[in-house]
Amino acid sequence: xxxxxxxxxxxxxxxYLSSFTFGGGYVIVPLMExxxxxxxxWIDEDEMLDLISISQSSPGSLAVNASILIxxxxxxxxxxxxxxxxxxxxxxxxxxxxSFVYNVVRDNPIVSxxxxxxxxxxxxxIVHVVYSMGMRIIRRKxxxxxxxxxxxxxxxxxxxxxxxxxxxxxxVIGGIAxxxxxxxxxxxxxS
Amino acid sequence: MIYLELxxxxxxxxxxxxxxxxxxxxxxxxxxxxxxxxxTAQQFIDVLTISExxxxxxxxxxxxxxxxxxxGIFGGIVATIGVTLPSIMIVLTLAYIYxxxxxxxxxxxxxxxxxxxVVALIASAGLTILLAAFFGESSGIQISNLNWISVAxxxxxxxxxxxxKLSPIQVMLTTGVLGVLIYSIV
Numbered sequence: 391x392x393x394x395x396x397x398x399x400x401x402x403x404x405x406y407l408s409s410f411t412f413g414g415g416y417v418i419v420p421l422m423e424x425x426x427x428x429x430x431x432w433i434d435e436d437e438m439l440d441l442i443s444i445s446q447s448s449p450g451s452l453a454v455n456a457s458i459l460i461x462x463x464x465x466x467x468x469x470x471x472x473x474x475x476x477x478x479x480x481x482x483x484x485x486x487x488x489s490f491v492y493n494v495v496r497d498n499p500i501v502s503x504x505x506x507x508x509x510x511x512x513x514x515x516i517v518h519v520v521y522s523m524g525m526r527i528i529r530r531k532x533x534x535x536x537x538x539x540x541x542x543x544x545x546x547x548x549x550x551x552x553x554x555x556x557x558x559x560x561x562v563i564g565g566i567a568x569x570x571x572x573x574x575x576x577x578x579x580x581s
Numbered sequence: 582m583i584y585l586e587l588x589x590x591x592x593x594x595x596x597x598x599x600x601x602x603x604x605x606x607x608x609x610x611x612x613x614x615x616x617x618x619x620x621t622a623q624q625f626i627d628v629l630t631i632s633e634x635x636x637x638x639x640x641x642x643x644x645x646x647x648x649x650x651x652x653g654i655f656g657g658i659v660a661t662i663g664v665t666l667p668s669i670m671i672v673l674t675l676a677y678i679y680x681x682x683x684x685x686x687x688x689x690x691x692x693x694x695x696x697x698x699v700v701a702l703i704a705s706a707g708l709t710i711l712l713a714a715f716f717g718e719s720s721g722i723q724i725s726n727l728n729w730i731s732v733a734x735x736x737x738x739x740x741x742x743x744x745x746k747l748s749p750i751q752v753m754l755t756t757g758v759l760g761v762l763i764y765s766i767v
Contacts, residue, residue: 403747408636408637409636411636412634412635412636412742412750420688432595433641434655436615441676441677442604443685443689444675444679444685444689445635445672446600446601446671446692447685447689447692448599448668448671448672448675449595449596449597449599449667449668449671450595450596450598450600450615450640450664450665450667450668450671450672451602451603451638451639451640451641451668452601452602452638453638454638454648454665454668455668455672458668458669458672458673458676459672462672462673462676463676469675470669470672470673472667474665474668477666478637478641478661478743480636480637480639481635481636481637481641481642481645482637482641482645482657482658482661484635484636484637485631485635485637485641485642485645485646485649485657486645486649486657488631488635488646489645489649489650489657490649492627492631492646493650500761500765503760503761503764503765504757504758504760504761505627505630505757505760506760506764507734507756507757507759507761507763508630508753508756508760509623509626509627509630509713509714509731510714510730510731510732510733510734510735510738510756510760511630511734511735511738511752511753511755511756511757512626512629512630512633512710512714512737512753513626513707513710513711513714513735513738514604514735514737514738514739514741514742514751514752514756515633515738515742515749516603516617516629516703516706516707516710516711516713517707517735517739518738518739518742518743519603519692519703519707520700520703520704520707523703524700524704527696527697527700535694535696535697536688536697538694538697538698538701539697539698539700539701540701541709542629542697542698542701542702543701543704543705546607546701546702546704546705547704547705547708549753551613552602553597553607553608553611554597554703555599555700556698556702557695557698557699557702559597559698560694560695561691561692561694561695561697561721562694563694564692564693564695565687565690565691565694566641566711567690567694568686568687568689568690568691569687570691571681571690572686572687572690577761
């Protein structure tokens with residue numbers, strides 16, 4: 391495939407996926423997998439799984455991270471720039487337009503009642519998200535993660551501790567735990 | 582220099598939101614509502630509502646929206662680039678390590694360690710959202726300020742998600758339409 395055709399395909403694929411996918415990373419990533427692994431045959435299944443776990447290990451949106459990796463894998467740094475542009479262009483355009491509409495219609499009684507009703511729905515969605523994420527950690531039945539979660543909850547809500555400190559300390563704990571786990575595995579392999 | 586402030590704030594949000602879309606919520610709350618005062622809690626929920634209804638992640642949508650409100654179209658573009666740039670830098674670094682060594686176990690371990698704290702932080706931001714939905718803007722948390730209709734719609738929403746597995750868009754449309762009907766009667 392010609393270089394320019396490759397960039398164009400990368401751009402249109404990510405633009406299409408990001409324009410028509412509602413519901414965030416957990417919806418869009420399986421669709422990316424379908425597009426690039428099954429339809430285009432550009433990346434094999436195992437490598438795609440690795441790319442997804444790299445996306446999950448990086449900060450920011452899962453969809454953006456996965457698209458950067460696919461672009462990089464196919465066409466290097468410029469490829470990554472192409473796919474990230476394709477992924478953010480649609481939300482950027484839509485929200486810019488809605489931002490203007492918001493200022494004009496926010497005080498309209500029907501719109502403000504609609505948003506007031508939707509706020510209750512959003513609150514329910516967030517409570518549900520927190521509940522299922524929290525349960526996933528509790529179900530693993532490991533002591534340290536549960537303790538970290540409770541400690542962070544108390545520190546964050548009652549004492550208003552800065553988010554970055556909380557992230558830093560829990561990251562250090564995770565690093566130490568992994569270090570010991572990898573070392574035990576290594577020793578187990580040698581004996 | 583408003584553009585620089587937008588860029589720095591959203592760069593930090595992008596840099597530290599480990600764990601998917603919702604992980605950005607506590608950071609947006611801290612940076613945009615508490616530190617900068619660019620948004621009220623009510624507007625924050627409105628952005629969240631718009632995010633759930635449109636394609637694109639919460640962090641990017643919030644960046645574009647806040648950037649637009651504070652610094653016009655160019656502000657929206659600057660904030661969006663700011664929130665995306667850390668992803669590009671870190672993802673490409675990890676990709677480089679991965680393609681070279683085929684092993685990112687240590688990084689994954691640290692990220693797994695972050696997850697419980699991230700859940701707690703999202704819960705803390707969720708509490709702000711819940712209180713703003715129940716008590717309205719800055720009127721204090723007293724039983725007399727409690728919006729019972731909002732509590733009822735919230736309970737209905739939670740019931741629809743857990744029992745009937747409705748998608749976020751369906752839940753919000755239901756509570757939104759009911760809100761229009763109920764609030765215009767009472």
